[in-house]
Amino acid sequence: MPEIALEMKDITKRFPLVVANDKVNFTVYKGEIHALVGENGAGKSTLMSILYGLYLANSGHIFINGKKVNIANPKVAINLKIGMVHQHFMLVPPLTVAENIILGMEPIKNNIFIDMEDATKRVEELSKSMGFKIDPKAKIENISVGVQQRVEIIKVLYRGAEILVMDEPTAVLTPQEVEELFEILKSLKKQGKTIIFITHKLNEVKDLSDRVTVMRKGKVVGVKNTKDTNQEEIASMMVGRKVIFDIEKKPLNLGKTAFKVDKLEALNNKGLPAVKNISFEIKEGEILGFAGVEGNGQTELVEVITGLRSASSGKIFLYDSDITNYSPRNIREDKIAHIPEDRRQRGIISEYTLAENLILGSHYRPPYNKGLSLNFTEINHHAENLIKNYDIRPSDKDNLLKSLSGGNQQKVIVARELYGEPKLLIAAQPTRGLDVGSIEFVHQQILNERDKGKIILLISADLEEIFSLSDRIAVIYEGKIVDVLDPKKTDEKEIGLLMTGSTTNNKLSKVK
Amino acid sequence: MFGDIFNAQFFSSSIRVAIPLALAGLGGVFSEKSGVINIGLEGMILTGAFTAIAATNFSGNPWVGVLAAIMVGMLLGLIHAVTCITFKANQIVSGVAINLFASGITVFFSWLLFGETQIMAKSSLPIWGLPLPNIGEGSVFVRNLIVMFANYSPLVYLTIIIFVLSHIILFKTPFGLRLRSVGEYPQAADTMGVNIVKMRYIAVMTSGALAGLAGSFLSLEQAHFFVKEMSGGRGFIALAAMIFGKWTPFGTAGAALLFGVGEALAMRLQGVLAIPVQFINMVPYLLAIFVLVSAIGRATPPAADGIPYEKEIG
Numbered sequence: 134m135p136e137i138a139l140e141m142k143d144i145t146k147r148f149p150l151v152v153a154n155d156k157v158n159f160t161v162y163k164g165e166i167h168a169l170v171g172e173n174g175a176g177k178s179t180l181m182s183i184l185y186g187l188y189l190a191n192s193g194h195i196f197i198n199g200k201k202v203n204i205a206n207p208k209v210a211i212n213l214k215i216g217m218v219h220q221h222f223m224l225v226p227p228l229t230v231a232e233n234i235i236l237g238m239e240p241i242k243n244n245i246f247i248d249m250e251d252a253t254k255r256v257e258e259l260s261k262s263m264g265f266k267i268d269p270k271a272k273i274e275n276i277s278v279g280v281q282q283r284v285e286i287i288k289v290l291y292r293g294a295e296i297l298v299m300d301e302p303t304a305v306l307t308p309q310e311v312e313e314l315f316e317i318l319k320s321l322k323k324q325g326k327t328i329i330f331i332t333h334k335l336n337e338v339k340d341l342s343d344r345v346t347v348m349r350k351g352k353v354v355g356v357k358n359t360k361d362t363n364q365e366e367i368a369s370m371m372v373g374r375k376v377i378f379d380i381e382k383k384p385l386n387l388g389k390t391a392f393k394v395d396k397l398e399a400l401n402n403k404g405l406p407a408v409k410n411i412s413f414e415i416k417e418g419e420i421l422g423f424a425g426v427e428g429n430g431q432t433e434l435v436e437v438i439t440g441l442r443s444a445s446s447g448k449i450f451l452y453d454s455d456i457t458n459y460s461p462r463n464i465r466e467d468k469i470a471h472i473p474e475d476r477r478q479r480g481i482i483s484e485y486t487l488a489e490n491l492i493l494g495s496h497y498r499p500p501y502n503k504g505l506s507l508n509f510t511e512i513n514h515h516a517e518n519l520i521k522n523y524d525i526r527p528s529d530k531d532n533l534l535k536s537l538s539g540g541n542q543q544k545v546i547v548a549r550e551l552y553g554e555p556k557l558l559i560a561a562q563p564t565r566g567l568d569v570g571s572i573e574f575v576h577q578q579i580l581n582e583r584d585k586g587k588i589i590l591l592i593s594a595d596l597e598e599i600f601s602l603s604d605r606i607a608v609i610y611e612g613k614i615v616d617v618l619d620p621k622k623t624d625e626k627e628i629g630l631l632m633t634g635s636t637t638n639n640k641l642s643k644v645k
Numbered sequence: 646m647f648g649d650i651f652n653a654q655f656f657s658s659s660i661r662v663a664i665p666l667a668l669a670g671l672g673g674v675f676s677e678k679s680g681v682i683n684i685g686l687e688g689m690i691l692t693g694a695f696t697a698i699a700a701t702n703f704s705g706n707p708w709v710g711v712l713a714a715i716m717v718g719m720l721l722g723l724i725h726a727v728t729c730i731t732f733k734a735n736q737i738v739s740g741v742a743i744n745l746f747a748s749g750i751t752v753f754f755s756w757l758l759f760g761e762t763q764i765m766a767k768s769s770l771p772i773w774g775l776p777l778p779n780i781g782e783g784s785v786f787v788r789n790l791i792v793m794f795a796n797y798s799p800l801v802y803l804t805i806i807i808f809v810l811s812h813i814i815l816f817k818t819p820f821g822l823r824l825r826s827v828g829e830y831p832q833a834a835d836t837m838g839v840n841i842v843k844m845r846y847i848a849v850m851t852s853g854a855l856a857g858l859a860g861s862f863l864s865l866e867q868a869h870f871f872v873k874e875m876s877g878g879r880g881f882i883a884l885a886a887m888i889f890g891k892w893t894p895f896g897t898a899g900a901a902l903l904f905g906v907g908e909a910l911a912m913r914l915q916g917v918l919a920i921p922v923q924f925i926n927m928v929p930y931l932l933a934i935f936v937l938v939s940a941i942g943r944a945t946p947p948a949a950d951g952i953p954y955e956k957e958i959g
Contacts, residue, residue, distance in 0.1 A: 187836070187956060208838035223833035225826045226948070236826050237837035239819040246817050288837075 137199065138163040138327040139184070139296055144193035146179055150536075153179040154190070155351040161296070166318060166328045168338040168359070171348035171371055172568035174538055177331050178220070180348075181298050185217045186210040197296075211238075216294025218285040220301045220331075224273045231256045231269035234288045259287045263317060278427075279310040286317065297321065298329045303337060307426055308596060308629035315341055333371070333569065335364040347371055372569055383584050385604055388417025392557055392588045397447035399437045407433040409612040411447070415557075420579070420589040422603030422620075424596060424628050430612035431592045432474060435561050438590070439471045440464040451557060465494050470555035472546055474562040474592070476539070480546040483535035487525065488516035490534050491549050519548040540571030547578055558582050561592040576602060596625045610634050650913045653789035657796070658912070661867060663898075663905025664804050665690065665859035669883035670890065670897040671811055672855035676722075677892060678815065679848030680828035680949040684740030685725050686856045687880025688747030689718045693860020695751040698871040699758060702767045711770075711800070711861045718857020721747070722850040730845045733953035744880070752873045762873040769865055770798045798866045800858075807855075811894040824848060828947035831954040841954050856880065878930065885933040889940050892947065900936065907932040 139161040146154040153176045161167045171177050182188045184195065186204040195202050197213050204210050210217075224233050231252045240255070242248035256269040265283055273281060282302060289297055299318070303311045318328055318341065330342060338345050338359060345362065347355045347370040355370050369375050392415045401407035407430045415421045425431055436442035438449060440461040449457045456467055465471075473479035481490050492501045492512055500511040516530040525544045527537075534542060543563070550558070560579055564572040579602060583589050593599050599606055600620050607617045608631040615631050669686045676683035693714035701710030721743055728739040755762050774795040778784045815821040826834040827844045835841055863879070864871045882904055889903075890896025911928040914920070 185836070206838070207836050211838055217836065219836065221832075223830070223836045225830045225833050227829060228822075228826065232822055233833075236822060236834065237839050239822060241819065246813075247819055247822060 135162040135165070137161070138197070139329075140196040140199075141180065141184065142194045142196070144180060144183060144190045144195075146176075146183060146188060146190050152351050154183070154193075157193070157348070157351070157353050159346060159353065160356075161327055161329060162344070163327055164322060164325050165343040166322055166330055166341055168342035168345040169329055169331045169348065170333055170335070170338060170345060170367060172333060172570065173540070173566065174350075174568070175348040175371070176351040177348055178300060181217065181300060181329070181331060184210065185215060185298065208237075211292050211294075214293055214295040215298070216289030216292055216296070217298040218282070218289060218300065218302060220304060222278075222281050222285055224281055224284060224288075226274035227272060229269065230267055230271050230273065230276070230284050233273060233284060234269075234291050238292060255291065256287060259290055263287070263290075263320070265317075278305045279307070279313075282306070282310075282314065283317075286321075294326070296327045296329065298331070300331045301333070302330070303332065303334065305427075305594075307632055308625050309633060311337075335367055338367060339364060349373055368569065382580060382601075386418050386584070386586070388586055390414050391417045391452055392590070393448075393450040394438070395448045395450070397434070397437060397449065398445045399433050399442055400445055401430075401433055407612050408437060408444075411609075411612070411614055413607060413614065413617070415588045415590060417588055418583055418586045419604045420583050420591055420602050422591040422593065422599040422606045423609050424593065424599045424606055424632060425609035426632050427594050429609050429632075431561070431609055433612075434609075435471070435474070435559055435590075435592060438464075438559060439469065462494075468554070468556040470550035470558045472543075472550055472558070472560040472563050474565070476542055476546065476565075481534045481542055484533060486531050486533055487520065487537075487545060488512050488530040490545050491516050491519055491552075493549065495553070515552075519552065523548040540567045540574075543567055543571060543575060547575060551578065551582065555582075555587065557588040557590065559590045559592075562594065563591070564593075564595070564598060572598075596628060599628070600625065608632055650910070650917070653792040655909055655913060656793045659902065659905040659909040660797070660801065661905075662908045662912075663901045664801055665863045665867070665879055666883045666886050666904050667808070667898050667901035668804055668859035668862065669856045669880055670886040670901050671808065671894055672852035672859070673884050673887035674811070674815075674890075674892050674894060674897055675824075675848045675855070676852035677887065677950050678828045678947055679824050679845045680831060680947060680952065680954070681726070681729050681845055681849050682736040682740065682951045683722075683725060683849060683852050683856075684737055684884070685721065685743030685747075685880075686740075686852070686883055687876055687878065688740075688744035689721045689853050689856035690860040690863065690880050690883075691744075691747045691751055691874070691876040692721060693718045693857035694864035694875055695755065695860075695871050696857070697861035698764050698766050698864045699754070701769075701865060702759075702764065705768060707766070707768050707770045707865055710766075710865055711858065714857040714861035715854045716857070718853040718855070718860065719850045720853070721857075722853020723846075725853065726846045726849040729953065730842055730849070733955070736951050736953075748874060751871075755871065755873065764871045766865055766869045766871075769869055770800065772796060773799050773802065798862075800862050800866060804862075808894050808898050815894065825947070828949055831949050835954075835956070845954075856883075859883070882929060882933050885937050888944050888946075889936045891944050903936070904929055904932060 137160060141157065141159040144154050144157040157180055159180060169177050179188060183190045186206045186209050195204060202213060234256050235252045240248040240251040253269045260267045267280060267283060302314060306314060322328060332338060342359045345357050345359050345367060346353055347367060349371060395412050397408055397411045398406065399408040411434060413421065423431055433442055437444045440459050443458050448455055451467060456464060477483060492515065495501060501508055513530055520528050520530060523544045525541050534545065563579065564575050567575065579589060591602055603620050605617055606620050606628060608615050608628055610632060611634065669690055672686055673683055696717040697710040697714040700713035701707045725739055725743055728734040729736045752762055755764055774797060775791045777791055777796065778788050815824065823834065823839045824844055827839060827841050831841050863875065868875065886900035886904055887897050889900035908929045911925045914925050915922050
């Protein structure tokens with residue numbers, strides 16, 4: 134029997150509307166990598182927040198190395214050598230790497246001052262022991278996401294953590310960075326650390342973990358040795374039914390070239406070039422997927438096409454009509470639908486009801502508008518139809534959007550955008566943060582549109598998504614399209630390399 | 646004419662005018678670095694100004710007045726902290742309420758205690774520095790130097806010390822690092838075991854103390870009296886100085902000095918130029934607008950400025 138590092142017993146946590154953890158039992162052995170999986174809202178993050186003292190459980194007990202503990206706040210957790218790397222990095226952007234790492238546990242000199250030299254030295258030592266190089270004096274806002282994650286890991290190690298909780302650490306990384314992260318985690322395991330790894334990507338469970346605990350709707354539904362199980366079994370435990378992994382794609386049925394972007398250029402908010410001389414075409418019935426690390430001009434590109442940002446030069450054509458720098462309203466009237474990357478900021482108004490959200494963008498025209506007032510009979514009728522067709526839950530049209538889960542909010546957006554037969558669908562990060570069931574749904578909708586002969590521009594940082602949907606893949610790096618590839622003739626590794634700019638040499642050697 | 650305006654006296658009066666702006670602006674820096682907007686600086690200055698005169702006149706000791714002004718400023722800071730931090734009320738509304746409360750309460754107490762709304766100071770702080778030599782051949786230069794650098798109220802020297810200390814506290818100590826992190830990204834600070842509520846209370850009360858001190862300088866040193874509404878928008882100009890100074894102590898001091906020059910200039914120009922005095926009095930405020938417009942885009946406030954901290958529920 135291996136030594137038990139952590140035991141959580143009968144943990145129950147109630148929020149006003151939901152029981153997030155219902156008598157959860159969770160045991161982790163010393164020195165193992167333990168995957169904690171489940172759909173969004175299954176209660177994984179809540180459980181870990183209780184372990185880290187961010188939430189207090191309503192009932193239940195926690196034992197660390199066999200000793201009962203009471204974790205009232207993160208400080209207690211840190212003292213118990215529990216460290217957590219959050220999904221959204223807990224780093225203060227204008228501060229330096231070293232300042233972020235020592236925050237709350239600063240080395241002192243002369244009883245008053247922060248000993249920055251000592252801090253810098255210790256950060257350098259720790260990163261060296263992990264085999265990576267980090268500039269302690271760099272500001273967080275100037276370093277890449279992958280490096281930020283390493284800073285988070287060092288931050289946890291600086292506090293002497295023995296149990297590391299990693300909350301969906303791969304969500305923001307490129308494939309190469311994921312590989313490197315796995316190496317780091319394995320080397321931490323070799324040093325005897327215990328790692329809890331939250332994810333909903335099942336291949337990661339397989340690649341990395343020793344054991345896996347599956348949660349569903351606030352309960353633990355199973356604990357397995359990773360080598361004794363498989364992805365299908367874990368997935369059906371997570372969802373509670375059988376999951377279809379490979380979506381069936383009908384053969385490509387291309388129409389004429391219908392959407393054309395020609396030498397497009399645009400600036401970002403700082404006034405620097407973000408979209409650099411981008412040209413591409415999409416045919417009817419085709420999905421062009423843009424792969425790329427976020428922040429390489431995708432956001433700006435979508436904004437220009439949808440009229441939210443003006444192009445500094447270049448043209449955009451939809452069926453021979455020039456729509457460059459049209460207003461967003463004109464663009465919507467030209468039947469361009471947009472599933473925005475930032476759901477909460479651009480996709481919905483969370484303080485509005487379902488019915489109101491479902492007419493956003495067409496609210497000004499009949500039948501939803503008559504004269505000076507809104508036509509609520511029509512609006513409600515429209516809402517009830519879409520709620521039924523898209524199975525939006527809960528199904529009350531008068532619910533505020535903020536009370537819906539992320540998956541259902543996304544369904545609202547998809548329902549609204551696909552209503553009225555758009556010609557072009559722009560889907561930016563359409564499944565970000567969604568659970569397996571919702572991802573399946575959104576993907577199916579996008580493919581249906583494709584099969585109906587619509588033009589589809591997909592933008593995603595998730596390579597799996599890019600590969601399972603796209604008919605062609607354009608890789609974007611630093612505002613330029615570096616290559617356009619056939620998904621059947623390439624793989625995640627090649628795309629991953631192109632995405633990070635380390636490109637042409639490898640490719641040339643491949644051609645030879 | 647040029648030499649009549651821009652001389653040693655002009656320099657020293659610029660500094661005197663700048664002191665309350667700088668102190669209150671520094672108060673703004675502390676509060677906003679922690680993530681709490683303090684628009685109530687205006688009211689805190691006004692209350693400080695009244696308290697300083699009242700306490701001085703009752704005790705006969707101006708230092709008691711200064712101390713009382715600081716205490717009352719802290720008390721108003723505490724009220725702002727309770728509403729904004731503990732009860733998570735809207736910080737602008739709370740600040741406006743403090744300003745309205747201050748104009749009312751100061752008038753009320755000046756009627757109650759003194760029977761009028763203009764109260765002369767019965768004693769004032771000493772001037773510390775070198776004695777001024779008589780104007781004689783050759784000593785004009787020395788005299789000017791003394792006027793410019795070594796002939797002020799103790800509060801002026803105290804202000805300089807406070808600014809140096811504040812810079813050190815904010816940028817060289819663990820307290821400062823934690824304070825800045827709380828104003829930028831409280832969630833991160835929370836996960837590192839930093840007590841956000843405590844940090845914000847300290848910052849907002851410090852802010853009140855500094856505004857109270859600013860008020861005491863205004864009434865005890867600059868005017869030698871209290872009159873209703875004497876703060877005259879200085880709290881808001883202090884906020885402008887804070888923004889123009891990019892939320893740093895020295896930047897704020899520099900911006901306050903710029904405003905001080907503007908106001909001193911306005912005072913000098915009265916009677917010199919054939920422009921109505923009301924227009925000349927607009928100079929500092931116009932300067933504030935000009936400075937703020939030119940600061941747009943360059944000045945980034947702390948990211949969590951004005952947002953009450955709530956643990957996410959999810």
